Amino acid sequence: IRLSLVGSEMCIRDRIYPDLAPDHAGKPYITYEQTGGRARQYLEKRLPDHRHARIQINVWDDRRTQATAIALQVEQVLIESELVSEALGAFSSVYDQATKLRGTRQDFYFWHRDT
Numbered sequence: 001i002r003l004s005l006v007g008s009e010m011c012i013r014d015r016i017y018p019d020l021a022p023d024h025a026g027k028p029y030i031t032y033e034q035t036g037g038r039a040r041q042y043l044e045k046r047l048p049d050h051r052h053a054r055i056q057i058n059v060w061d062d063r064r065t066q067a068t069a070i071a072l073q074v075e076q077v078l079i080e081s082e083l084v085s086e087a088l089g090a091f092s093s094v095y096d097q098a099t100k101l102r103g104t105r106q107d108f109y110f111w112h113r114d115t
Contacts, residue, residue, distance in 0.1 A: 012070065021060070027101070028061035028070055035107065053110045054088070060103040064093070071104035084111040 015021070015029035038052040057074055061067040071091045078085050091106035 028059060028066055030070070030074065031058045031060070032056065037109075050111055050113050053112065054107055055110055056105060056107050058094070058103050058105050060096070060099075060101045062101065064102040067103050068093070071106060075106065078108060085109065 012028055012030065015026055017025070017029065017031050019031065019033050021029050021031055033056055034053050035056045036054040057071075057078075059067045059070045059074065061070070068091075075087055075091070079087060086109040088107040088109060091104040094103045094105050095101070096103065
């Protein structure tokens with residue numbers, strides 16, 4: 001996921017972080033984390049060679065309009081990439097009281113091979 005976003009023409013590709021952004025990260029920035037996925041089990045009692053993941057992607061900025069514009073870019077990059085992905089609805093707007101940042105939150109499903 002990160003490689004797809006970094007490899008794109010996005011202006012913030014150097015500010016994409018797993019879980020949390022570091023203190024004093026430049027804005028805008030993106031965070032992502034796995035929030036679940038579908039577990040696969042087979043009668044043969046062997047794990048499959050691929051996994052399913054539900055990934056939440058958050059965009060944060062001081063300005064709502066900038067966060068929204070980047071969220072739309074993220075969705076386009078991921079859906080048009082070679083990844084097997086699906087957006088789980090449109091993004092939600094969020095506000096973080098502690099940092100005073102405005103953001104978006106959107107979940108995607110991804111299939112990927114174990115590495």
